[in-house]
Amino acid sequence: xKKIAITCGDVNGIGAEIVFKALQNLKHNFQFVLVGPPKVWxxxxxxxxxxxxxxxxxESENNYFPEFGKVSAKSGEISGKxxxxxxxxxxxxxxxxxxxxxxxxxxxxLAGYKFKGHTDxxxxxxxxxxxxxxxxxxxxxxxxxxxxxxxxxxxxLVTQKSIVETxxxxxxxxxxxxxxxxxxxxxxxxxxxxxxxGLLGNEELTExxxxxxxxxxxxxxxxxxxxxxxxxxxxxxxxxxLAMFHDQGLIxxxxxMFGKVVNFTAxxxxxxxxxDHGTAFDLAGKFVANSKSMEESIKLAVSLI
Numbered sequence: 001x002k003k004i005a006i007t008c009g010d011v012n013g014i015g016a017e018i019v020f021k022a023l024q025n026l027k028h029n030f031q032f033v034l035v036g037p038p039k040v041w042x043x044x045x046x047x048x049x050x051x052x053x054x055x056x057x058x059e060s061e062n063n064y065f066p067e068f069g070k071v072s073a074k075s076g077e078i079s080g081k082x083x084x085x086x087x088x089x090x091x092x093x094x095x096x097x098x099x100x101x102x103x104x105x106x107x108x109x110l111a112g113y114k115f116k117g118h119t120d121x122x123x124x125x126x127x128x129x130x131x132x133x134x135x136x137x138x139x140x141x142x143x144x145x146x147x148x149x150x151x152x153x154x155x156x157l158v159t160q161k162s163i164v165e166t167x168x169x170x171x172x173x174x175x176x177x178x179x180x181x182x183x184x185x186x187x188x189x190x191x192x193x194x195x196x197x198g199l200l201g202n203e204e205l206t207e208x209x210x211x212x213x214x215x216x217x218x219x220x221x222x223x224x225x226x227x228x229x230x231x232x233x234x235x236x237x238x239x240x241x242l243a244m245f246h247d248q249g250l251i252x253x254x255x256x257m258f259g260k261v262v263n264f265t266a267x268x269x270x271x272x273x274x275x276d277h278g279t280a281f282d283l284a285g286k287f288v289a290n291s292k293s294m295e296e297s298i299k300l301a302v303s304l305i
Contacts, residue, residue, distance in 0.1 A: 008036025009101025013279025021291035068285030076107030137257035173266035187224030
């Protein structure tokens with residue numbers, strides 16, 4: 001039987017709660033390895049009357065009990081350790097995919113993990129130059145050219161070379177993971193109205209359009225640049241839309257599909273999915289969290305396997 005590792009996320013949030021709720025609601029023939037402190041998993045399984053058998057994997061003396069809603073270096077350490085262990089299982093082929101519960105980036109950094117999120121953390125652990133964050137909700141898929149960076153730094157990261165790299169990683173993943181033989185990709189402009197031919201910004205002319213033209217010459221079905229305020233209404237015409245920055249891509253897909261969106265990481269040597277929301281510290285310990293996005297994350301990992 002194939003296995004999927006599921007991390008605990010930040011244990012002061014809703015991670016373990018939504019994992020058990022999701023598993024209760026899903027029909028599956030997979031075995032799940034829950035990565036995180038036994039105290040946490042056992043506490044939630046008892047509170048939620050989870051009767052299915054489950055396996056816990058944890059190589060640490062830190063068996064911390066949740067402090068609901070608290071930003072803590074201890075919980076950050078656990079969330080980082082869980083990601084490391086799940087990645088170790090995936091790289092050694094002991095599991096076929098990993099699903100990650102939400103982390104708190106401040107807590108992660110307080111614990112000494114100097115990463116801005118799962119994506120750059122996984123890049124480091126897998127020793128790869130670049131992974132791409134993209135979000136899926138059925139046939140609505142959005143990739144991000146830049147991820148967790150200040151808006152002021154986005155233009156300098158929108159380069160021809162980087163866009164070409166991002167698109168190629170996405171195409172490989174769409175072919176290999178999603179079984180789309182000839183992916184059709186739309187590329188957003190950075191500026192309003194895709195720059196209005198230089199009137200509202202030059203990045204389209206100097207970086208984005210040259211990247212598209214280079215990819216087209218190499219045989220990729222890439223189109224653009226498109227104004228970001230309209231292209232998302234046509235998402236069904238494309239297999240993927242590439243947004244230039246975080247909110248440009250995530251506001252449309254989350255507005256239309258919130259709760260059904262899955263965070264997928266392209267470019268890794270294994271499948272990784274995650275819910276489309278954060279730790280919800282304000283809901284932690286109240287047992288009212290919605291597990292729908294975690295369910296979708298597990299279902300996508302299973303289907304991609």
